[in-house]
Amino acid sequence: MAQGVFVICEQQDGAFRKISYEAVSEGRRQADSLNTDLTALVLGGGVTEMAADLEKFGPDKILVADDPALTDYSTEAYTTVCTHAIKSRDPMVIITGASTQGKDLSARLAARLDAGLAMDCVAIRIENDQLIYTRPMFGGKILAEINIIGTPHIVAIRSNVMAITESSMTCTIDQLDIQVDEPKTKVIDKKLESGDKVELTEADVIVSGGRGTGGDYGAIEELAALLNGAVGASRSAVDEGWRPHSDQVGQTGKVVSPNLYVACGISGAIQHLAGMSTSKNIVAINKDSEAPIFSKADFGVAGDLFEVIPEIIKEVKKIKE
Numbered sequence: 001m002a003q004g005v006f007v008i009c010e011q012q013d014g015a016f017r018k019i020s021y022e023a024v025s026e027g028r029r030q031a032d033s034l035n036t037d038l039t040a041l042v043l044g045g046g047v048t049e050m051a052a053d054l055e056k057f058g059p060d061k062i063l064v065a066d067d068p069a070l071t072d073y074s075t076e077a078y079t080t081v082c083t084h085a086i087k088s089r090d091p092m093v094i095i096t097g098a099s100t101q102g103k104d105l106s107a108r109l110a111a112r113l114d115a116g117l118a119m120d121c122v123a124i125r126i127e128n129d130q131l132i133y134t135r136p137m138f139g140g141k142i143l144a145e146i147n148i149i150g151t152p153h154i155v156a157i158r159s160n161v162m163a164i165t166e167s168s169m170t171c172t173i174d175q176l177d178i179q180v181d182e183p184k185t186k187v188i189d190k191k192l193e194s195g196d197k198v199e200l201t202e203a204d205v206i207v208s209g210g211r212g213t214g215g216d217y218g219a220i221e222e223l224a225a226l227l228n229g230a231v232g233a234s235r236s237a238v239d240e241g242w243r244p245h246s247d248q249v250g251q252t253g254k255v256v257s258p259n260l261y262v263a264c265g266i267s268g269a270i271q272h273l274a275g276m277s278t279s280k281n282i283v284a285i286n287k288d289s290e291a292p293i294f295s296k297a298d299f300g301v302a303g304d305l306f307e308v309i310p311e312i313i314k315e316v317k318k319i320k321e
Contacts, residue, residue: 002151005031006091007040007059008082010101014050018202019097019159021057026124026162027095028058028169033126034092039063041085043078045071051173058167061174063089069180072187073101077180079108085176086113091152093131098156098255099201106156116148118155120255122278139251139274159201160257161278198230200247205229205260208249208276212265212286212305215242219309220264226316232256232276234266250275264305268293285309 007027009020024040031038040059042051045068054062065081082105086094094109096102098120110117118133122143125132133146133155200206207224209217210233217231224231233243235250249256251271261279266272268284268291276282277296284297285305294300301308 002090002092003034004036004089004091004093005034005038006086006089006094006152007038008094008096008102008105009040009042009054010097010099011042011044011047011050014046016050016053017097017099018164018199019099019102019157020054021164022159022162023095023097023157024054024057024059025165025167026157027093028165028167030093030095030124030126030131031058031060036092037061039089039091041065041082043070043081045069048175055169055171056166057164058169059171060169061172063174063176065176065178067178067180069183072190074183074185074187075104075108076183076185078105079112081176081178081180082109083112084178086152094152094154096154096156098158102156106154110154113152113154115152115154116150118146118148118153121146121155121157122161122257124155124157136274136278139270140277158255158257158278160204160259198228200230200232200249200254201256203230203256203258205262206232206249206256206258206276206279207262207264208232208234208266209237209243209264209305210234210266210272211236211240212267213237213242215240216306217242219306219313223262223309223313223316226313226320227260229258229260232261234269234272263293263297264309266293267291268296 005027010017037060039061041063043065121135123134137144205227209220232249233247238248251274257278259280262283282297284293284300289302
């Protein structure tokens, strides 16, 4: 009988992504609720030593799949290894992050394991001895509660939603005996953005600009840097070529849930709202006081962003002095 919680962790270039800590922390909470154990899986090349970083978040066991063939993410190779590890543990619940990699991998695993999948979840709870998964649907207009039939359940959680908590547990680390076949696809080149750039989906603060910026992101970049945040953009700004697609927030870009989201010169089209409506605090700055973005904002300023943002920057600098 399937039991236990299984978390697939994501790492990049020898460092765990923030979503991995969120997934393991949530896995610990659900394992405690189900009175069962928690297993975390780490995949990659040369990842054995870093696996111990997960111990403080509460797994009972860490499985390590360390092989040079897993250094770069490959759907084919990762799906095969994860399937082998999952079948060896027969868990009830499999948790991963709803990152680009996590979405790709979880969908493939659902097909391989003939399992139900709840994507982009913002909450997990037990009700009447059943696990209920909450996820936004229809561009964030509703929150749907999903009940998966059969096991295992696969759930991909949204970044910056589940709290990271440390837990004192006795943990063992085991190496997986794996044989990675030569994949049909391979990475031949990687072009990485600046290493000091904050990843948009993991940022606690995001300052976004839209068509109202006219392509001038100077003040937005300065404010984001002061707040140790990331710079985002609406689709119209990306379509104009003012920002790269990696900065796009929205239904056709990235879905984010920072503690603070500052929307500057963004009208608030439904496609953009779908990507940021679960932010904890939303501040809108727009000359049009009737802009739809104000209906979602916790705080709003009807004014010219080029006059408002410099004043905000001055006040932030005073606080930080």
